[in-house]
Amino acid sequence: MVSDSIFKSEEVLSAEYLPDILPHRENQIKQLADNLLPASKGRRPQNTFVFGAPGIGKTAVSKYAFREFEDYSGIKTIYMNCWDYNTSLSILTKIVSDFGMFVQRRGWAKDEVISRLTEALEKSKKSLLICLDEVDQLLYKDQKVLYDLLRLNQYVKNPIGVIFISNNPHVFANLEPRIMSSLSLDEIEFRPYTLQEMKNILQERVDYGFYSVEEGVVALASAHAINKNGDVRVGLECLMKAGRLAEKENSDGVKVVHVKKVLKTVGEIKPEILKENVTDVEKIIVDIVNNKKNNLTFDELYKIYEETVESPITKRMFRDYVNHLDSVNLLKIGKRKFGKSRFVLKV
Ligand SMILES: Nc1ncnc2c1ncn2[C@@H]1O[C@H](COP(=O)(O)OP(=O)(O)OP(=O)(O)O)[C@@H](O)[C@H]1O
Ligand SMILES: [Mg+2]
Structure with a gap:
């Protein structure tokens, strides 16, 4: 017989559960709330980039801040994980339908979605807050959503505020400087517990x-x-x-x-899950690093990569992938004690 005297609530112990209190994240919650606050007064919310290692409360804190803010201000918040929403059209369609608007089953063209959305936002006279979690998945695939969101912001009086979340502090490194400055991101770093x-x-x-x-x-x-x-x-x-x-x-x-x-x-x-989902370039990088006995400098690694594949990506993009792999613990970037070379190590 199985005893029923162990669990008061299994749900509370599951990773999906969002607790009512998040100890040791009070400062981050406060900072996020401060950034959202202007939206409740009809002013421009502060776009924010939340980053840090896996499993340390980034998603929980953002969802928590959204939940509280929506209750307090009545302003609509929409959370999206970019594993599920990784094209501009899917994100815009999700916003439209969460806004309570009818979306044709066969879907609309993007411009149609944008014009409906602009109309709805204008009518509601309120801001809209969205969270794009695991934004790497979006930036690798379809950066256009950022242009589209910024474009929307030009048409409506109460602009959309966005929280971006990633493990990778450098996830925006390849973004056009113009877009980056229009986003004018505030950063919140989550440190490990x-x-x-x-x-x-x-x-x-x-x-x-x-x-x-x-x-x-x-x-x-x-x-x-x-x-x-x-x-x-x-x-x-x-x-x-x-x-x-x-x-x-x-x-x-x-x-x-x-x-x-x-x-x-x-x-x-997390890394086990990610191994299934890393991009092809990343798989090649991990393979090279794991097959080498010695530690490689970044330049050595890039050289081997360049020789391995037919059409290599640029060194700058390559660096982003390496940083991403470091942030999800599929490899480590180490520094030599004296000197500037960075070593890429297996984990
Ligand atoms: N301060 C906290 N108090 C209570 N639970 C927490 C706290 N921080 C994290 N957790 C719990 O730990 C789990 C992982 O947190 P979360 O999903 O927010 O991590 P994350 O930083 O978004 O990780 P990833 O980068 O892998 O998505 C969740 O169940 C969350 O509720
Ligand atoms: Mg998360």
Whole structure:
């Protein structure tokens, strides 16, 4: 028989759950809220770029700020993950339909969508806030959406505010300077949590998720998460799996032994997913780095890449891909202690 005395709420321990409090992100929430605030007074919201390592609350904080802001101001917010919305047309269509406008099943041409949207925004006399999460997916594929959003902003009185999110601080590096300056982005960097912060965050989830937890459970799950690049999802998965095991064993609570037993099965989550989805160029880069015994300087790596493929991309674009791979932990960029060369290392 499976015990039902372990989970108060499984949902609270899942990575998709958006908690009511996000400990240790108060400053970032405040900064984001300050940037959105002008929209509630009919003024231009501050576009913002949120960046940092995987699993440290970027999406959670942005969704949280949107939820609170919409409740407070009545201004519409739309969240999109660019894995799902990665063309200009799909993004604009999503905005139109979230705005409550009818969209033909077979879809419209982009100009049609833009003109409907302009009309609707003008009529509503309110701003619109959108969040483009994992924006890398969009910038690799279809940068036009940025032109389209800026174009929209020229036509309407209350402009659209955008939050962009990425793991990669350099994701906009190849964007035209003119577009970049029109976006005039404020940046919010998310730094990894310390061990103590991770403990506090997981403790909060545990308090709402489990009935009874032995001392040491949260500490062990937290230490594991910190070891696996500081991703909170790793900690949550440890706890969830430990809870399920405790349930199966008919235990009267979650114990340290349960966590110990599941630790091996919980690894870095995000990079594994990404391995499936990285671009072809990135796969080649990872292969080159992993097949070399010695560390390569950036220039050496580019040279090998150039010799490997038929039509190589420019060095500047290549650098972006390498930075992206570093940010998702598929390789590491190291620096020589004295001197300027940057080494690209396998992980
Ligand atoms: N301060 C916090 N308090 C409570 N839960 C948190 C906190 N920070 C992160 N989490 C939880 O950790 C999980 C991962 O967070 P989130 O999805 O926001 O990461 P991310 O920074 O967007 O990562 P990625 O770059 O991989 O998308 C979520 O379940 C989120 O609720
Ligand atoms: Mg995220």
